[in-house]
Amino acid sequence: MHAVRLHTFGPAENLTYEEVPEPVPGPGQVRIAVGAAGVHLLDTALRKGAADQLPFPLPELPLIVGREVAGVIDAVGEGVAESWLGQRVAAHLGLVNAGYAEFAVREVEALHPLPDEVAFDTAVAMVGTGRTALAIEHLAEFTADDVVLVTAAAGGVGTLLVQAARNAGTTVVGAAGGAQKVERVRALGADVAVDYDDPKWPEVVRDALRGREVTVALDGVGGRAGRDALELLGFGGRLLLFGWSAGSVTELSAQDLFDRLLQVTVALGPRLLKVPGGLRAAQDRAIAEAAAGRLVPAVTRFPLRDAAAAHRALESRATIGKVVLIP
Numbered sequence: 001m002h003a004v005r006l007h008t009f010g011p012a013e014n015l016t017y018e019e020v021p022e023p024v025p026g027p028g029q030v031r032i033a034v035g036a037a038g039v040h041l042l043d044t045a046l047r048k049g050a051a052d053q054l055p056f057p058l059p060e061l062p063l064i065v066g067r068e069v070a071g072v073i074d075a076v077g078e079g080v081a082e083s084w085l086g087q088r089v090a091a092h093l094g095l096v097n098a099g100y101a102e103f104a105v106r107e108v109e110a111l112h113p114l115p116d117e118v119a120f121d122t123a124v125a126m127v128g129t130g131r132t133a134l135a136i137e138h139l140a141e142f143t144a145d146d147v148v149l150v151t152a153a154a155g156g157v158g159t160l161l162v163q164a165a166r167n168a169g170t171t172v173v174g175a176a177g178g179a180q181k182v183e184r185v186r187a188l189g190a191d192v193a194v195d196y197d198d199p200k201w202p203e204v205v206r207d208a209l210r211g212r213e214v215t216v217a218l219d220g221v222g223g224r225a226g227r228d229a230l231e232l233l234g235f236g237g238r239l240l241l242f243g244w245s246a247g248s249v250t251e252l253s254a255q256d257l258f259d260r261l262l263q264v265t266v267a268l269g270p271r272l273l274k275v276p277g278g279l280r281a282a283q284d285r286a287i288a289e290a291a292a293g294r295l296v297p298a299v300t301r302f303p304l305r306d307a308a309a310a311h312r313a314l315e316s317r318a319t320i321g322k323v324v325l326i327p
Helices: 041-048 120-140 156-167 179-187 201-209 223-232 254-260 269-274 278-291 304-315
Strands: 002-006 015-019 029-039 068-076 088-092 103-107 111-113 147-151 171-176 192-195 214-219 233-241 263-266 299-303 322-326
Touching: 002 304, 015 304, 029 088, 029 120, 029 304, 041 304, 068 103, 068 120, 088 120, 088 278, 111 278, 120 156, 120 214, 120 233, 120 269, 120 278, 120 299, 120 322, 147 156, 147 223, 156 171, 156 179, 156 214, 171 179, 171 201, 179 192, 192 201, 201 223, 214 223, 223 233, 233 254, 263 269, 269 278, 299 304, 304 322
Parallel strands: 147 171, 147 214, 171 192, 214 233, 233 263, 299 322
Antiparallel strands: 002 015, 029 068, 029 103, 029 322, 068 088, 088 111
């Protein structure tokens, strides 16, 4: 089969498209003929060897990169019912990195059967990014009275948060970088869509809200944009941090919290595991929301052989929504 392997940590060009043996499912496992594989920022950190950006130790090389797949089961291991053969499924591979390939194996209990109406690239977006967005939504506890500001609103998580906040009846402010992304955020249904590359974007938000204050800020950017989002929060506002695509986390101090009685939550890692039912339940719900049409992920597609280009585009923030590879 064809797969993308990493032999040496470093730039995107170190991802090589090559022939490797097909995996064989072991006891309790199935093999998935991959229809789509997800590309995650953690994949780029792993590729670079950036151990300080990973929630797990650097693995031994060479390896096949990739954390999320969707496709059709074409082989089963010992102890797995043959009724699984031919089923459409999605799976998060956890700490195993083997998704950038034409075939992948996973334990049967980790599989999510897919309705026919859920495309493979949609499933890949929802089983990883979707579960994160729904966990953040749970932590945010939206009410119809909220004014919700989403930074990175054209990103994989951000596009889903805009929709989730809209579905909850809130007033939604979406901030993204560049005119194309702002138009995408507006098309998602945001009440206010702004370009945070414009230094005056907070003023645009204040003018558009006409005296209302932001009550919830969901920040996936950090840096100056994250600080601007914090300063837009009204008295008693809630700030949920879920990333720092700008390269640095949002700066804040205890004084910020005392001055305006802000509530701040880091909506990553172990915090997300505390949602009811855990991440497994969040994955199931994410796929169900996509099947019902209530959440529609944005997807940017690349051929599997162009994994290096996908990494470069993701790192330069040139993509909209979830990045997927198509074998």
